[in-house]
Amino acid sequence: MMPDLPNMPPSPYAALYDLLIPADDELRLIHDLVPFDFITELLEDTYCHDNGRMAVHPVRMFKYLFLKAHSNLSDVDLVRRAKTDLAYKYFLDLAPEDDVINPSSLTKFRRQRMDDDELLDKLIGHTVEVAKGMGLLKGRTLIVDATHSRARYGQKPIGKAIIEEAKGLRHACYKETKNAKGRFPEKVDESDIDQLLSYALAVAETVESKMPELMAREHIRDRMNRVREF
Structure with a gap:
């Protein structure tokens, strides 16, 4: 089942985000300014709405994959960094003390929700263009991984x-x-x-x-x- 759209949960440690993440941090700005609701609209038909185990919301899963592209990390290293990097947790709408997913969840998400090999590329590409249009990703090149094949986004085979x-x-x-x-x-x-x-x-x-x-x-x-x- 698809859960509700993730929002930052109440936390006694939430003030750490304002103390330690600069207002002009790239991930913070993308989180605050770039809408991600289009992910829900595109993927909602891949979820059962009335039974089954509660899944991690596709927006959050997509954000993990965006971070993977943003930092050129493997699934394992992405999740390991997300455990301790406050900018990552803020971007993912997690409280500082919240746990992160298992790396295998990313493989499952790609297989079950991204059955079109080019879909992830298109979704990240759309997000990149929106962010660049807002001046948030100046000159950045991202690595996109749709089928465990890697290519430099828009440039590299x-x-x-x-x-x-x-x-x-x-x-x-x-x-x-x-x-x-x-x-x-x-x-x-x-x-x-x-x-x-x-x-x-x-x-x-x-x-x-x-x-x-x-x-x-x-x-x-x-x-x-x-x-x-x-």
Whole structure:
């Protein structure tokens, strides 16, 4: 079932938002100025209205995915950050003490509510255009993820996005240790998406199995998680 549209619940800690989130914070401005009710209208037919378990409202789920695009995070890293980032919680209409979703909920939401592969791209694209029209996203480029394939919104094809993520992970490892040289798999035909996907996952597997000490580095883990979502 679809719950009521989420609003910020009463909280004894709500004052933290005004104390710690600047009035000109980008996410705060988008939350306050950009309407998200169009999400409800577009997705309400995908929910049963009279039975079933109460679901997280689609507006909040979409906001999670917008944050994912905004910050270029994997599902796991997005949820981990949302637990402690007050700007994220404010954007999601959560009280500071509220819990966040399980990362698997994002996969389920994409599969059950976004059956059109291009729908998420269009929804985020619409939000981006509205925000840019208000001067809230000046020059920002977002990563859009509709089917666990990643592409630079409006600019970059999936193949190039895969190459850049795998390359970024490799180079991050090179900076951390000289032992990374010569350990990664050979590069593949960049015109073959399947080969690129296999290569990117092999790069991640190489880091985990042959350079496990690097997994203690947060920026390495973040890149690993993004690569594994392809």
